[in-house]
Amino acid sequence: MREIRLVSRPTGFPIASNFELVPSAGLELVPGTALVENLWLSVDPYMRQMMDGLWSLGAPGEGRALGRVVQSLTPAYEVGTIVFHTQGWRTHSVVTPETSRRIDLAPGVPLSAHLGILGGTGLSAYTGLKRILQLQPGETLFISAAAGGVGTAAARIARLLGAGRIVGSTGSAVKAKWLESEVGVDVALNYREGSLVDQLAAAAPDGIDAYLDNVGGEHLAAAIDVLKPGGRIAWCGAVSTYNGDGVVAPHNLFEVVEKELRLEGFLVRNNLDLRPELIEFLTPQLQSGAVVSDETVVAGFEQTVDAFLAMLRGENTGKMLVQLG
Amino acid sequence: MREIRLVSRPTGFPIASNFELVPSAGLELVPGTALVENLWLSVDPYMRQMMDGLWSLGAPGEGRALGRVVQSLTPAYEVGTIVFHTQGWRTHSVVTPETSRRIDLAPGVPLSAHLGILGGTGLSAYTGLKRILQLQPGETLFISAAAGGVGTAAARIARLLGAGRIVGSTGSAVKAKWLESEVGVDVALNYREGSLVDQLAAAAPDGIDAYLDNVGGEHLAAAIDVLKPGGRIAWCGAVSTYNGDGVVAPHNLFEVVEKELRLEGFLVRNNLDLRPELIEFLTPQLQSGAVVSDETVVAGFEQTVDAFLAMLRGENTGKMLVQLG
Incomplete structure (x- = not known):
């Protein structure tokens, strides 16, 4: 269980030493929570802005992620449930039903699309x-x-x-x-x-x-x-x-x-109310192949910072994602 | 019959010598037109922009005006009709029914309001x-x-x-x-x-x-x-x-x-379609005195340039108008 922390604020373009990959801290499972093994992490341009102030130094980055429940102390999730949450930049996250959302997988729609064209x-x-x-x-x-x-x-x-x-x-x-x-x-x-x-x-x-x-x-x-x-x-x-x-x-x-x-x-x-409409609109298009979720996938949690920097340099085509495990 | 011409383009803030007050030229009354004696002229900030190019050198300025028909070769207007037109910066203008508009005066509403809050x-x-x-x-x-x-x-x-x-x-x-x-x-x-x-x-x-x-x-x-x-x-x-x-x-x-x-x-x-609604909305308010058309009135055609410059300097309260005659 590892996480990537912001350890210094970037001046201009971020560099690898602004970040540190360390063992996870504070992953305490208490009643009402679930432990999630993350499968996909998103790296996005807005994160560069967060690094100027909203992300705390010495704490893991935050970001959209998809994972599988591996331990559950909440009746809302059984082990194996796939959830979306916003505690990325770590291999494992502790979530509650309030800070996460169950993903209903439609046949023929790849999971990663929920961080891409459906996300x-x-x-x-x-x-x-x-x-x-x-x-x-x-x-x-x-x-x-x-x-x-x-x-x-x-x-x-x-x-x-x-x-x-x-x-x-x-x-x-x-x-x-x-x-x-x-x-x-x-x-x-x-x-x-x-x-x-x-x-x-x-x-x-x-x-x-x-x-x-x-x-x-x-x-x-x-x-x-x-x-x-x-x-x-x-x-x-x-x-x-x-x-x-x-x-x-x-x-x-x-x-x-x-x-x-x-x-x-x-x-x-502030426009999350449109999400059900988007998913209903696109799911048949993804299933028929009329639309795909364009993605550049980087494999391995330790590649997250590299993927983020490459995204800032514009090296991706489609959504830049990190695949874990 | 006089007019004020733009004779040089202002560099920065306009000065009096950018303009010339001369006898009118080209006021030819032909069938379908009417001669208007202007009563009120409007001076507006947008005219400063026109002076950078859209107004021709050696020609009179253009602007919103109210006047009274004094000679008519069009069945649309009888002598005495009050019209609005956009050929200001002159004491007299030749208009057609297409380039002007009859003003219906409501009791208790001053004419000048049609260049102010109703204009x-x-x-x-x-x-x-x-x-x-x-x-x-x-x-x-x-x-x-x-x-x-x-x-x-x-x-x-x-x-x-x-x-x-x-x-x-x-x-x-x-x-x-x-x-x-x-x-x-x-x-x-x-x-x-x-x-x-x-x-x-x-x-x-x-x-x-x-x-x-x-x-x-x-x-x-x-x-x-x-x-x-x-x-x-x-x-x-x-x-x-x-x-x-x-x-x-x-x-x-x-x-x-x-x-x-x-x-x-x-x-x-591009929003002139709202004018009837505005006039219907404000006329009773003007008649009851609940609303007034705030105006700064300068008297005399020869004061037009001064009025324009004073307006640019912000010396007016309410609409800056020139009253003729």
Whole structure:
């Protein structure tokens, strides 16, 4: 039983020595709790922000995880129950029915999808597209970080919702090609190659109707430039700035007035009521193979920090996950 | 018959020599048109932007105006008809029924109100409060440039809509006092005196629900800081930046994500469908005296440029108008 602790706060981009892999502490099973052996851990961009303050030094990181109950002192869970919880960054966690949730596995749906397109990642995409952007059939959608977890889920869900044209940005030619051939993105841009705003304008000559942003900075500015009058932006992250470089606020923000744009932020944790709808919507699509949960899987608990850093560098395609055991 | 032409483009703050008062040219009455003697001219912040490009050099400025038909070659208007049109900055204008609109004067409602709280100014306030912010009874509202035309109209309309607490900002202690004693603003801040964000937080200790912004810059940043989670911003201008100084984009824009804010721009010219509703809503309030159209009136066509410059300096309370004749 091991855990990974944050032992120093990153300055800029995190480094391996900000973390320490140590034997677990404080895993006390008391009545009403269950011991969970973790099977899958999620590493996500928002964790970089938590490391600046919300995560305690000397304590294990927190994160979404899936595991199997191996000991139970609660009538809610029998041994073998699969649960979701948010005490990741450790091989074993003690949970209560209040701090965890039973996963009902549908036939033909892989467990890991519950950390991917059916999990918080997919729910971020679904909330942005459905509740905030209210994407309409035939519309042109732009997705930043399109090859990442939220980005791939958004591209696949947007197609199911009838998007007319999907433009995605990513940081390499290989990922751009993959987005077009595998994920169904109509035009994938490599933002490291030439002007982003020029590429975006060429990819959407009539302008974009809606933008799902988890990058901020230059991407947000380019989208504001290319949005049609009355366009909408659903904003859920600014990964371009989490390591202290880059500027969130776009120079052309006043186009929000001139083009009557709507810029609206959202947090997936305040939109959990949409989860049953998402699972009902996607389960048959996953079962038929019409949709997959795009994932990059790293094997072994001791690889968690490496997986997190690789995700920050954009080395994953789809959701970055750590498989344990 | 005279007109005021833009003869050079302002660099920064406009000066009197950017303009020239000359005899009218091109006032040709042809079938289908009418000659209007203007009675009231409006001077507005947006005109500063027009002077950077949209207004032609050597041509008269454009702007909202009210006048009386003195000659008519159209069956739509008889001599004496009062019309609204957008060919201001001149003593006389030639209009068509398509480029103008008959004003139906209600008893007890002053004509000038049709350039004030019943005109584009009031419609900006109403659109922002009703359509964009969807202000709910009991909510706390912040209004920037509260002593100006849109600001005073917004404060009075918000009170009718049931706003719980109205906080307004202005640039002098005298105007702040006037806002509280005459306009019904609950707390008026002088942004030139101390920290704006600290004053705003003190005036709205539970946070603000909604913000009507026609200033941008530091005001927008302060509002973002003090808005409650889920708060809304209706953005219709950035007068703090029209003269080339100041920055539109707030440093704390990412709070839009962290607090799930909605920032939405609007242009009054795309919301003219709300005008009948506004006039129906306000006419009985104006007739009973429950609401007034706050105005600063400058007399004499030759004072138009002075009135415009004084408005840019914030010397008016309520809508700045020029009365002719």
